[in-house]
Amino acid sequence: MNLRIQKIADMINKGVVLADIGTDHAFLPILAIKNKKVQKAYACDIAKGPLEIAKRNIQAENLDGQIETILSDGFEHVPTDVDVVVIAGMGYYTAKDILEAAGKKRLSTCKQLIVEVNRKPELLRKWISDHHYTIDQEELITERDFDYIAIGFTTDYHESYRDDEILCGVYLQQKKGKEYLSYCDRQIAFISGVLAKYPHNDDYRKELLQQKKYWLEAK
Template sequence: MMKRLQVLADMVPSGLVTADIGTDHAWLPVLLVKQHKAEKVYACDIRKGPLHQAAANIVTNHMKKEITLVLSNGFANVPQDAQCAVIAGMGVHTIISILDADADRTAQFAILITEANDDPIAMRQWIAAKGYRITDERVVSENRHDYTAIAFVPAKTEVHYSQSDLVLGPILSQHPDEEYTAYLKRRTHKLHHILSLRKDESADTKKLQVEASIIDAFLQDTNNKQQKAGA
């Protein structure tokens, strides 16, 4: 979990009042304060149980002045001075439901960071459809699970993302590192396995076929470039 949390902490801009939505034990708020990324953090959760656990962690780390607990369903009770929101460790549909529940409040943040444990394509599609611009992306693999963290901001001008951008990530695909390439290989292997079991021509099957073909072409192109560079 520490690796995943560090990726999120690295993506949070320094000095912004940050709200961690679904904070659980408040590990991220504690990390942000400890690493001097934020002097004020809201640890938010919809349930009292996690907030009790978060309170204990905050006291242990002597951060009661810097971290404030907030009982909140999504953004409902998040104070207005929060400039950055982080929603991590959830399924993409849960994340999107939180963002959609109060669209006006969502748009007020200077930056939003999501880290879904599934379907980054759906997350990027939502970002594009709602008029945001992706500014950073990271892939992190932990405990045999893949997470895609995406940072985005309100777009000042219209942004167009191609199908390849939505599948591969407009930032990730520009600088493919070993972890990202390994993730794509795992993803395309899974896709081809699923498609080998399907005999239908449904819209969902065609969507998976498009995703697989885009990833396969990207991996082949990346491999060709690496071979030329090493020649």
């Protein structure tokens, strides 16, 4: 079981009903059940092929009484007894489309929403901020030299987040820690590299300089 799935499973509230949207091989629901984090889970995917593999994996663990596979486009066929929804391992725009198709009324039935996008977590934070939802968890996961960030949130009202919080994280800045400081250094190095190749004094350069300032302050 990879570190990313383990970390996301750790974020899930205990004793809930889980829906894993885009479950792929159902590794997350299987782990969450085996660790007694959840009492019941739905492994949901839009594609029949991965869902068949998920079903075989669930049966191999003798968990078909606790994990049900569901062919579903996003929330479309997800049962309403779900407390926690995880959307992980996909791009931001796909995750955003799933969230927006569900709408606030459906999202508000969930006690916990956990979303992990492959790149640009700041876009997800901006989406959450624009909807005045509340970020209550953030987890940085570095695996095979790639950084993943899982964000937990609810539909409870929150004022818009600051630009530095959207870029660098809300809870990650507060927790800091060695991994986060290394993550900040990687962001600073990347921006510095772009700046070195982009000498033009225009709005884009100003934006990059502001981003670099935020990352330096986040440390």
